[in-house]
Every structure is written in structure tokens, then in C-alpha cells.
Amino acid sequence: MNAPRLAPSLPLAPADPRDNTAVARAPTVLFVDQSGQLGGAEFTLLPLAGLCAPRSEVVLLSDGPFRTRLEALGVRVRVIGDVRVSRIRRQSLPFGWLRALPAIVRQACALAREAKRFDVLFLNTQKALVLGALGKPLHRRPVIWHLHDIMSPEHFGTAQRVVVKWLVRHAVDHVVANSHASAQSLAALTGRASDTPPVVYNGIDTHAFDTPVAEHPDDVAALRRRLGLPEHAWLAGLFGRLAPWKGQHIAIDALARLPDVQLVLVGAALFGEDAYAQQLREQARRLGVADRVHFAGFRDDMPAWMKAMDVVLHTSTDAEPFGRVIVEGMAAGRPVIATAAGGVTEIVRHRQNGWLVEPGDDVALADAIRTLHASPELAQRLARQALVDVRRDFSLDGFLRRMTQAIADTAK
Ligand code: UDP
Numbered sequence: 147m148n149a150p151r152l153a154p155s156l157p158l159a160p161a162d163p164r165d166n167t168a169v170a171r172a173p174t175v176l177f178v179d180q181s182g183q184l185g186g187a188e189f190t191l192l193p194l195a196g197l198c199a200p201r202s203e204v205v206l207l208s209d210g211p212f213r214t215r216l217e218a219l220g221v222r223v224r225v226i227g228d229v230r231v232s233r234i235r236r237q238s239l240p241f242g243w244l245r246a247l248p249a250i251v252r253q254a255c256a257l258a259r260e261a262k263r264f265d266v267l268f269l270n271t272q273k274a275l276v277l278g279a280l281g282k283p284l285h286r287r288p289v290i291w292h293l294h295d296i297m298s299p300e301h302f303g304t305a306q307r308v309v310v311k312w313l314v315r316h317a318v319d320h321v322v323a324n325s326h327a328s329a330q331s332l333a334a335l336t337g338r339a340s341d342t343p344p345v346v347y348n349g350i351d352t353h354a355f356d357t358p359v360a361e362h363p364d365d366v367a368a369l370r371r372r373l374g375l376p377e378h379a380w381l382a383g384l385f386g387r388l389a390p391w392k393g394q395h396i397a398i399d400a401l402a403r404l405p406d407v408q409l410v411l412v413g414a415a416l417f418g419e420d421a422y423a424q425q426l427r428e429q430a431r432r433l434g435v436a437d438r439v440h441f442a443g444f445r446d447d448m449p450a451w452m453k454a455m456d457v458v459l460h461t462s463t464d465a466e467p468f469g470r471v472i473v474e475g476m477a478a479g480r481p482v483i484a485t486a487a488g489g490v491t492e493i494v495r496h497r498q499n500g501w502l503v504e505p506g507d508d509v510a511l512a513d514a515i516r517t518l519h520a521s522p523e524l525a526q527r528l529a530r531q532a533l534v535d536v537r538r539d540f541s542l543d544g545f546l547r548r549m550t551q552a553i554a555d556t557a558k
Pocket residue numbers: 184185186187189385386387412413414443444445446448468469470471472474
């Protein structure tokens with residue numbers, strides 16, 4: 147891997163993303179993402195691909211609502227899926243990879259043919275990395291990988307880690323990580339501190355959260371009515387796909403200790419975790435809190451849903467690489483309670499702009515919720531500081547500027 151190059155003074159990135167002359171000078175990019183579903187990595191790519199739309203294309207390795215969202219931004223999208231490849235999971239054994247080898251080679255060749263038409267190949271996910279970087283001898287294009295993951299054994303199987311290590315050394319020109327936690331995990335994997343990639347934090351469109359709703363009790367009631375939520379309850383909202391490591395079960399355990407609180411779970415099982423979703427409903431029934439848990443499913447309107455809450459929770463039991471929902475909760479002007487692991491500790495400062503608890507600890511989570519419930523002044527102070535921090539450190543413009551800079555650097 148080349149040494150990180152992110153000289154902020156280079157003119158690549160249009161300072162104003164709508165500056166079309168600057169866009170015209172920018173390199174052409176083929177973006178690749180493995181998912182058709184809308185997860186954090188896809189929401190991060192969306193505005194970048196939208197900005198680069200006149201000179202780029204997106205290849206998805208499976209179809210889904212992500213394609214529609216990209217196309218709505220004017221992005222050209224091509225889907226080249228193969229179930230034998232999509233079936234490989236993060237923890238798959240070497241055998242799983244070997245069995246899919248012919249399909250992997252075919253897809254790598256198809257991607258290489260596409261990549262040849264562009265200046266840079268931008269790989270947004272793990273499988274995109276494998277297929278895009280494997281084809282490098284064929285396409286010979288500079289490769290940039292956007293690392294959205296913590297490359298630890300807790301998150302990925304040995305086979306995947308070995309493959310990633312090799313590819314990063316031999317076929318990737320530039321890596322950008324979404325947090326220092328992700329960056330350091332890559333250096334730990336390759337065993338070379340010099341491989342620590344530069345960090346570009348995700349940017350959130352804070353303007354989307356600016357709408358002055360839910361600042362007055364009547365506004366909150368009206369908003370909740372519109373969303374079908376109880377108007378006068380004290381609501382804790384947990385946002386994100388339903389998956390065991392996202393810890394929705396911890397929030398339900400905590401709820402059982404908090405008779406005056408109701409829990410809103412916003413998000414769906416995106417990657418086949420339907421059994422977990424079912425378990426959550428059973429857990430709520432077993433604990434006698436089913437009438438206080440609202441399953442909202444996947445929702446598009448995050449600002450409204452977040453502003454309808456009294457507190458926004460983040461309960462991941464494993465280290466979160468970044469945690470967009472945390473930044474979004476802060477942008478919505480809501481106090482956030484999050485688990486202290488991974489990239490989260492780069493966003494939330496305990497008692498300053500939010501509240502941190504140990505991952506997997508439902509008692510600590512319940513205590514934290516009780517504290518903020520009992521002290522609206524404290525909750526408000528945290529939320530006010532969070533808003534200041536998020537506008538300063540996680541702006542969408544800053545993200546787009548740094549990412550387009552990194553792409554231009556890679557193209558050189
Ligand atoms: N999200 C959404 N609707 C939902 C649930 C989640 O739009 O019902 C979005 C959320 O706003 C965030 C993203 O999905 O931007 C999740 O990103 P995060 O980094 O929190 O988690 P990841 O999916 O990367 O694990």
C-alpha cells in the first residue's frame with residue numbers, strides 16, 4: 147500500500163461541490179459496493195457518488211433499494227451479481243471462499259472490464275475490495291478502498307483477514323478509513339504501523355436535521371401523532387438494522403428496568419437476521435414490556451424520527467467502526483447514549499456531548515437512561531454541545547471535500 151496521501155491543499159475537490167468546472171477536471175471513477183441494501187457504507191457512498199455522477203458509475207454486486215436511491219441522484223448503476231459470491235459471509239471458512247472461486251474470478255474479470263473505462267476504481271465494501279483488487283493485473287487502474295470495518299477477529303474470519311491483508315499490500319494504492327479504530331485495526335492486521343490509513347469521518351447532511359420541529363411540546367406531540375407514536379410517553383429511540391451485535395436485546399432488557407420509558411426500534415433485518423427480529427418480539431413479551439416496545443421497521447425520514455425521541459440510544463455490543471446513527475442523533479439535537487467501543491469514542495465524549503456506557507451492560511444502560519430522564523437540563527446541555535460538535539466535525543461538505551481529494555490523489 148502506498149503511504150497515505152491526503153494533502154489538503156490539492157485542488158482536486160471542488161470547494162463547492164456544485165462547481166461544475168472543478169467537477170469536469172476531476173478523475174472518472176468506478177465505484178463498487180457489494181450491497182443493494184441501505185446500510186451505513188451505502189448511505190456514506192450515496193452523496194459521494196451523487197457528486198461524482200457526471201463522471202462516474204456505480205457497480206453493485208447485488209440489487210436492491212440502494213440502486214433506486216443512486217439512480218434518483220442521477221448516478222448510472224450496473225448490477226453484476228452472483229449468488230455464489232453474495233452467499234460468502236464475513237466469518238466464512240477458507241472452504242467457502244474456495245468453492246466460490248470460479249464465480250469470484252468471473253466477477254473480478256467482469257469488474258476489470260468495467261474499470262478500464264475509468265481513471266480510478268473506488269471499492270466501498272469488503273467483497274468489492276476482493277473482486278476489484280484481484281482484477282488489478284487486468285484493469286491496471288489505481289485502486290482506493292474505503293474501509294468501513296474493524297478488521298479484528300471478532301468481526302471477520304481468518305480467511306477474509308488473510309485475503310484482505312494480501313490485497314492491501316499488493317493491489318491497493320490508497321485506503322481511507324472511517325475512524326481511527328478502523329484505521330488502527332488495519333495496521334494491526336498488516337503488522338505495519340506505516341499502513342495506518344488516513345481517516346475521513348462520515349459526513350452528515352446536518353441541514354436535513356435543521357427543520358425546526360419538535361422544539362415545543364405541542365410540536366413534539368404533532369410529530370409523534372404523524373409518526374404513529376405515543377404523544378406523551380418518554381421515548382428512547384434505537385436506530386439501525388436489527389442484528390444481534392447492534393444490541394437491540396440489551397435495550398429491551400434495560401427497558402424492563404424502566405417502567406416510565408417506551409422504546410422505539412427503527413430499522414429492519416437487512417441481511418437475513420429475521421430470527422433475531424422474531425426473538426426481540428418474544429423477549430419483549432417474556433419480559434412483559436411488549437406494549438412499551440414499538441417496532442417501526444425501516445424508515446426513510448431519520449430527522450423526523452430522531453426528533454420525536456427524548457433520547458437516542460446506540461447499543462452495539464461489538465466495537466462499532468463509526469456509527470452514523472450516533473452523529474445523526476446529535477444532529478437532531480437529541481441527547482445520545484452510546485456504547486464506549488471502537489469509533490464511537492471518537493464521536494462521543496462522556497458527559498460532554500453525550501453519555502457512554504459499557505457495551506452489553508443493560509444495567510448501566512438503564513441507569514444512563516434514568517439519569518437523563520430525571521435531569522432534562524443535563525440532557526439538554528449534552529444535546530446542545532453535541533450539535534456544535536457534529537456541525538464542526540462531521541459536516542457533509544467536509545466529507546465530500548476530503549473524499550474527492552483522496553480520489554484525485556489516487557488517480558495521480
Ligand atoms: N437508517 C435508515 N433507516 C432505518 C435505519 C437506519 O435510514 O430505518 C440509516 C441510518 O440513518 C444510518 C444508517 O442507516 O445512516 C446506518 O449506519 P450506521 O453507521 O449506524 O450502521 P451500519 O449500517 O454501518 O452498521
